[in-house]
Amino acid sequence: MNKLPGKKESSWMSWYIAVAAVLLLLIILFYFFTQQFS
Amino acid sequence: MNFQLTDWIVLAVTLLGVILYGIYKSRTSKNLEGYFLSNRQMPWWLVLLGIMGTQASAVTFLTAPGQAYTDGMRFVQYYFGLPLAMIVLGITFVPLFHKLKLFTAYEFLEKRFDVKTRTLTSFLFLLSRGLSTGISIFAPSIVLSSMLGWDIYLTNIVMGGLLIIYTVSGGAKAVAYTQKLQFVIIYAAMFVAAYFAIKALPNGVGFTDALHIAGKSGKLNVITTGVNEHGFDWKDRYNIWSGLIGGFFLALSYFGTDQSQVGRYLTAKDTRESRLGLLLNGLVKVPLQFLILLIGCLLFAYYSFFKAPAFFNKTQETEVLQSAYATDYKAATAAYEKIQQDKAVVAKELAQALHQKNEPVINASRDKLLTAEKEGQLLRNEMKGLIKKADPDADTNDTNYIFLRFVGDTLPSGLVGLIVAIIFLAAWGSIAAALNSLASCTMIDFHQKFSKKKLSPEEEYKWGKYYTLFWGVFCIVIALFAYNIGNSLIEAVNILGSWFYGTILGIFLVAFYLKKVQSNAVFISAIIAEVIVITVSYFNIISFLWLNLIGAAAVVILSLLIQILTGAKSKAVQ
Numbered sequence: 170m171n172k173l174p175g176k177k178e179s180s181w182m183s184w185y186i187a188v189a190a191v192l193l194l195l196i197i198l199f200y201f202f203t204q205q206f207s
Numbered sequence: 208m209n210f211q212l213t214d215w216i217v218l219a220v221t222l223l224g225v226i227l228y229g230i231y232k233s234r235t236s237k238n239l240e241g242y243f244l245s246n247r248q249m250p251w252w253l254v255l256l257g258i259m260g261t262q263a264s265a266v267t268f269l270t271a272p273g274q275a276y277t278d279g280m281r282f283v284q285y286y287f288g289l290p291l292a293m294i295v296l297g298i299t300f301v302p303l304f305h306k307l308k309l310f311t312a313y314e315f316l317e318k319r320f321d322v323k324t325r326t327l328t329s330f331l332f333l334l335s336r337g338l339s340t341g342i343s344i345f346a347p348s349i350v351l352s353s354m355l356g357w358d359i360y361l362t363n364i365v366m367g368g369l370l371i372i373y374t375v376s377g378g379a380k381a382v383a384y385t386q387k388l389q390f391v392i393i394y395a396a397m398f399v400a401a402y403f404a405i406k407a408l409p410n411g412v413g414f415t416d417a418l419h420i421a422g423k424s425g426k427l428n429v430i431t432t433g434v435n436e437h438g439f440d441w442k443d444r445y446n447i448w449s450g451l452i453g454g455f456f457l458a459l460s461y462f463g464t465d466q467s468q469v470g471r472y473l474t475a476k477d478t479r480e481s482r483l484g485l486l487l488n489g490l491v492k493v494p495l496q497f498l499i500l501l502i503g504c505l506l507f508a509y510y511s512f513f514k515a516p517a518f519f520n521k522t523q524e525t526e527v528l529q530s531a532y533a534t535d536y537k538a539a540t541a542a543y544e545k546i547q548q549d550k551a552v553v554a555k556e557l558a559q560a561l562h563q564k565n566e567p568v569i570n571a572s573r574d575k576l577l578t579a580e581k582e583g584q585l586l587r588n589e590m591k592g593l594i595k596k597a598d599p600d601a602d603t604n605d606t607n608y609i610f611l612r613f614v615g616d617t618l619p620s621g622l623v624g625l626i627v628a629i630i631f632l633a634a635w636g637s638i639a640a641a642l643n644s645l646a647s648c649t650m651i652d653f654h655q656k657f658s659k660k661k662l663s664p665e666e667e668y669k670w671g672k673y674y675t676l677f678w679g680v681f682c683i684v685i686a687l688f689a690y691n692i693g694n695s696l697i698e699a700v701n702i703l704g705s706w707f708y709g710t711i712l713g714i715f716l717v718a719f720y721l722k723k724v725q726s727n728a729v730f731i732s733a734i735i736a737e738v739i740v741i742t743v744s745y746f747n748i749i750s751f752l753w754l755n756l757i758g759a760a761a762v763v764i765l766s767l768l769i770q771i772l773t774g775a776k777s778k779a780v781q
Binding site for chain 1: 427
């Protein structure tokens with residue numbers, strides 16, 4: 170829990186990037202999932 | 208659907224347990240901050256569960272598997288814009304809302320613009336959320352009443368009434384803690400249902416085979432581009448672009464300007480806890496929705512081997528079989544059953560070919576399954592036409608009945624009761640949050656704002672409770688009316704919601720990002736934008752997800768233009 174970001178705006182940047190990156194990763198995985206079983 | 212004594216016991220114990228837990232957790236300080244915002248003390252994980260519990264209504268758990276069964280998994284793309292919206296909310300909305308110590312999102316509009324903009328936006332919220340909450344009581348009630356033979360009025364009252372006990376007594380705190388319990392029960396039960404869907408497959412057919420059967424029938428279409436031989440189809444509801452762009456604006460509008468959601472993260476201890484709740488929602492929402500949709504594909508695989516009902520709503524089916532169209536309907540049913548029998552043979556061949564890695568048979572099976580699926584859909588459409596002819600007011604959408612029909616057909620006694628219980632719990636999670644937010648807007652944006660009499664904190668707390676009770680009763684009355692008026696009311700309410708969301712978001716975006724724009728410019732732009740959205744919606748030239756973008760963009764562009772033309776000075780929030 171102590172590693173979670175605090176009040177400083179800059180410390181949240183990695184979280185924002187992580188959320189966007191996970192979305193991108195999911196879309197790529199879903200694409201291959203669609204191809205794999207079609 | 209056979210509902211036995213064990214099911215009744217499981218249902219009663221689960222619902223009673225949640226109500227008692229809600230009452231137990233309902234102690235809070237007797238003022239508005241305690242009642243509507245849990246004294247702003249909630250940790251991020253309760254905020255997260257609150258956000259998720261508010262968004263996922265009963266219909267979510269009924270519709271999603273049915274949607275995957277009929278249309279495939281492409282519905283998940285509807286949620287692609289959500290994580291991006293969470294980022295924007297975390298950067299812009301959350302810090303400002305916390306800094307201003309708001310009760311409702313609409314207070315901000317008065318600080319930024321004027322009282323008329325605040326009142327109009329809050330009124331639009333009360334109107335659309337009040338009506339849609341009534342429908343979110345009615346929609347699962349009609350499914351349960353139709354499948355279990357329960358009295359619709361009583362089901363509506365239980366669906367919308369019991370939660371009032373803990374929502375009125377405990378306010379936001381009781382809502383948050385019950386949502387936590389509801390979340391655990393709902394997802395545990397859904398995974399049990401998925402396990403039984405796999406277990407019910409024939410011997411020698413496993414999970415991967417089921418995925419292949421669903422996939423080769425076109426159901427695992429998770430990513431679609433919306434492009435056909437004529438180019439991009441703007442009317443195509445769910446594709447990656449409408450999901451990412453339209454879904455982004457919808458999620459931004461819903462989580463940023465709808466008090467039922469804003470009220471959840473305003474209960475957080477500080478900006479950090481709110482942000483964490485929202486960002487984690489962005490991380491988990493898409494995979495969870497994917498898993499719920501996957502259950503629908505497992506049902507599809509199951510019904511590829513076993514006899515699938517041609518139409519899943521038995522009540523409507525009985526009605527058409529007693530009409531002049533009975534002969535035509537029976538003929539269509541017989542043709543559908545023939546397709547199903549052939550499909551079961553192909554599915555077995557495919558499962559065998561997959562184990563033997565026999566590519567020619569796999570490819571041939573794919574073609575046969577796709578053809579069977581197309582022919583089956585055509586027959587289902589023909590049957591829906593006959594149902595509509597027999598009763599013009601009939602609901603021909605049986606998507607919400609598919610999952611429960613499977614549950615009733617295959618799950619053991621006790622688990623059927625648990626699945627029915629989660630329909631109630633999912634409904635309660637979103638209705639309770641909606642009642643709490645409707646009451647807070649009525650109290651803060653109207654009563655407190657316009658009442659000349661100064662109330663003590665205890666009196667305000669009491670009024671908060673009265674308003675929660677009032678909205679609870681109001682929503683039940685709407686649910687009861689929905690039964691009498693029928694589909695036209697449900698459609699009207701759904702359309703109403705999509706008309707206002709984009710415009711309200713546009714007002715907030717102007718408030719945040721266009722500091723020079725004044726109240727009159729944004730007010731006039733909102734009215735023009737509304738006319739544009741209604742016109743576009745009326746002529747049905749574009750899928751509803753894009754309406755949010757059109758509404759928001761119209762307000763932003765028009766207000767900027769009007770401000771430049773009128774050239775007045777700004778009143779920015781510090």
